Amino acid sequence: MANVTTPDTHLSIPQPEITSELQQRAMKKAAWRLIPLLALAYFFNYLDRTSVGYAALQMTDQLGLTAAQFGLGAGIMFVGYCLCEVPSNLAMYRYGARLWMARIMITWGLAAAATAFVIGPYSFYVVRFLLGVAEAGFFPGVIFFLTLWFPAQYRTRVLAWFTVATPISFLVGGPLSICLLQMHGAWGLAGWQWMFIIEGLPACILGLITLKVLANRPSEAKWLSQEEKDALTGMLDKEKANSQKSHGFAAALKDPRVWILSSITFSFTIGTYGIGIWLPQMLKAQGVEISLIGWVAAVPYFFSTIGLLFWAKHVDRSGRGILNLIIALVLAGLALIFAVNMNALIPALAGITLALVGTISAKTIFYTLPAKFLSGQAAAGGIALINSIGAFGGFVGPYLMGFLKDYTQSFTAGLMVMGCILFFAAVMALSLRLFMRDA
Numbered sequence: 001m002a003n004v005t006t007p008d009t010h011l012s013i014p015q016p017e018i019t020s021e022l023q024q025r026a027m028k029k030a031a032w033r034l035i036p037l038l039a040l041a042y043f044f045n046y047l048d049r050t051s052v053g054y055a056a057l058q059m060t061d062q063l064g065l066t067a068a069q070f071g072l073g074a075g076i077m078f079v080g081y082c083l084c085e086v087p088s089n090l091a092m093y094r095y096g097a098r099l100w101m102a103r104i105m106i107t108w109g110l111a112a113a114a115t116a117f118v119i120g121p122y123s124f125y126v127v128r129f130l131l132g133v134a135e136a137g138f139f140p141g142v143i144f145f146l147t148l149w150f151p152a153q154y155r156t157r158v159l160a161w162f163t164v165a166t167p168i169s170f171l172v173g174g175p176l177s178i179c180l181l182q183m184h185g186a187w188g189l190a191g192w193q194w195m196f197i198i199e200g201l202p203a204c205i206l207g208l209i210t211l212k213v214l215a216n217r218p219s220e221a222k223w224l225s226q227e228e229k230d231a232l233t234g235m236l237d238k239e240k241a242n243s244q245k246s247h248g249f250a251a252a253l254k255d256p257r258v259w260i261l262s263s264i265t266f267s268f269t270i271g272t273y274g275i276g277i278w279l280p281q282m283l284k285a286q287g288v289e290i291s292l293i294g295w296v297a298a299v300p301y302f303f304s305t306i307g308l309l310f311w312a313k314h315v316d317r318s319g320r321g322i323l324n325l326i327i328a329l330v331l332a333g334l335a336l337i338f339a340v341n342m343n344a345l346i347p348a349l350a351g352i353t354l355a356l357v358g359t360i361s362a363k364t365i366f367y368t369l370p371a372k373f374l375s376g377q378a379a380a381g382g383i384a385l386i387n388s389i390g391a392f393g394g395f396v397g398p399y400l401m402g403f404l405k406d407y408t409q410s411f412t413a414g415l416m417v418m419g420c421i422l423f424f425a426a427v428m429a430l431s432l433r434l435f436m437r438d439a
Helices: 020-050 052-063 067-095 097-117 121-135 138-147 152-163 165-181 191-200 202-213 226-241 249-254 256-285 290-318 321-340 345-366 376-408 412-434
Strands: none
Touching: 020 052, 020 097, 020 121, 020 138, 020 152, 020 165, 020 191, 020 202, 020 226, 020 256, 052 067, 052 121, 052 165, 052 191, 052 256, 052 290, 067 097, 067 121, 067 138, 067 256, 067 376, 097 121, 097 138, 097 191, 097 202, 138 152, 138 376, 152 165, 152 290, 152 345, 165 191, 165 290, 165 345, 191 202, 249 376, 256 290, 256 321, 256 345, 256 376, 256 412, 290 321, 290 345, 321 345, 321 412, 345 412, 376 412
């Protein structure tokens, strides 16, 4: 006798599984839609905060700034940044990335362009401080945003393609800034003023584009099919269900890993900005002509871009994030000490190049670690807290280099101190192994 089918038998028929091919297609579509826009925004973000190093070739003499005053002005941006970083990221968690990132881009673009109209050290300090307030929350906001879109096994490579904007901003920004300085006198404005205006306003345009293009999470993306939305959401939900992560911001404040990570990023940020902001003036002191400084300064960032992408791919495959972070920081510290002891331009530039490969790769590897133990509000606030403490190193680095330059009349002492600080960061990264043995 034939089997009789009960009325609810169809309820037990399994749904088709989401295939790996579908997941890969959804991942690629999301990456191509989101990463180019975010990377371009980060390109201008980094350019607007560091191009002041090229402006200094003209503006310090015109405004009568000492090395210490310039270092203070270059670094004071990070004071405003640090104060507003956590509130900004918590606001993004509440209002959504699309709206909040657009707000950040538009206001920082206006602040960057306004730097063209400073008239002395105090107005320079004020505008740079406001620039930090305006852009606070962008980088940690993107890091948190990427955790809402990409599973952990893809995150280092995705983050690398985003942070590659850092070296590219120097690679392209150096020659661009030097070219804009040549507009000196056009329409009654100095070259450094044109540089700030032309490099600042594109962020406002990108902010308006962000309002149209970005989606807060896969389920809200109109440019994904329903199957693709389910594929991405399913991967992320599975990862979340299997995790033992902190979800509340209060829990993040009590986690020792948050504070160890904060000390690490504070230390390597001192080295990154201590080098980056002062590199144009280091090259000028070596006798490089102003017209060539942008091109020569681009060399270290060309190689650091290549090194970053290869290193990120290796970390995704090996999964040994902390070990690679330690290696990157030790490499950077040794390279700076090597650069200090080289009197010739080419060997010194080689040392700076290796130092930047180390610090920029360390930054990319570093920001994959918080998401391994933080999620939700804890991730939004915790990553912002880590980044805000780290960003204070962006104030200390340029100011410390300027102070030591005034005190010793050379960059040697500053670079030696930067190298020692990077070694300290490596020691702190080693201590992180006590709490994160599987990272």
